[in-house]
C-alpha cells in the first residue's frame with residue numbers, strides 16, 4: 570500500500586509539472602481525485618487491508634489526497650494569473666473584467682442600505698439624483714439661507730480647497746441645483762458622501778453618508794413628510810419603528826424638526842451608540858424655507874415643500890447592529906463583508 574501510494578504521488582507530481590493550461594489541469598484532477606481516479610482506486614483497496622493496518626493506510630491515503638488538493642489549487646492560481654497576463658499582453662489594454670478572482674467581493678453596508686432606501690422612494694415616484702462631492706460656498710451655504718456670517722456655519726466646518734471650493738458638509742448642497750434643474754412640482758432623493766471637521770467617536774465620523782429628499786408641490790405639509798418617512802423606515806426594518814419629532818433649527822427649513830428613532834441596538838435603554846439617550850437622531854427635516862425656494866426659482870405663492878436629510882450611515886448602523894461608526898470607514902473586510 571505504501572509503495573502504491575508513493576507511486577501515485579510521484580505520478581501526480583510529474584503530471585502536474587508538465588501541465589500547460591487550465592483544461593489540462595482539470596484532466597489531472599479527474600485522473601487522480603475524480604470518481605474513477607486513482608485515489609478512489611486506493612480507497613477500494615483499503616477494504617482489503619488487514620484491520621490492524623487500516624488506520625495507518627487510511628492516514629497515508631488522506632495525506633496524499635491533501636497534498637494533491639493543495640498542489641492543484643496552487644497550480645490553478647498560477648495558471649489563471651498567467652492566462653490573465655497573456656490576455657492583457659495580447660490586447661495591450663487593461664480590462665479589469667478579465668481579472669479572474671475566485672473570491673467574491675461583497676457590498677459595503679452603506680451601499681446595501683442606500684439601494685434599499687432608493688428602491689422604496691423610487692416606488693413612490695421620487696427620482697434619484699447625483700451631485701459632486703466638491704461644491705462651492707453658494708450651493709453648500711448661501712443658497713440654503715446660511716450667509717457668510719451665520720453661526721450655523723460653525724457646526725459645519727469642513728475641508729476647503731485652495732480654489733475656494735469645499736467638500737460638501739451635507740447633501741442639502743444639491744437642493745438649489747435640483748430645484749433649478751426640474752422646477753416644481755418635484756420629488757427627488759439624492760444620496761451622497763459628506764465631510765465635516767469632527768472629533769470622531771462611536772457615533773461621529775469626519776466622512777459619512779446622507780440621503781436628502783425633497784418634495785415640492787401644491788399643498789405639501791409636514792404630514793406628507795411623516796408619511797414618507799414612516800413608509801420608508803418600516804420597509805427598511807421590516808417592522809414598525811418608533812419615531813419621535815422634536816423641534817430643530819436649520820436656516821433652510823421653517824419649521825424644522827429632528828426625527829429620531831428608538832435605538833434598535835439597546836431597545837431604548839441607553840448605550841454608547843445612542844449616547845445613552847435611547848434615541849438616535851436619524852433625520853433632520855422640515856418645510857423648505859421660502860427663501861430657499863425662491864433661490865431655486867420656485868413660485869412660493871403656489872408651491873410649498875418638505876426636505877429631509879436622512880443619516881444613511883446611522884441607518885446602516887441601526888439596521889445591521891454596527892456599534893461603532895468608525896467600522897464603516899475602516900476597510901476591515903471581516904467586519905464589512907458579512908451583511909450580503
Ligand code: PHE
Pocket residue numbers: 738739740741819822825853854855876877878879
Ligand atoms: N442638511 C442638514 C444637516 O446635515 C439636515 C437637513 C436636511 C435638515 C434637510 C433639514 C432639512 O445637518
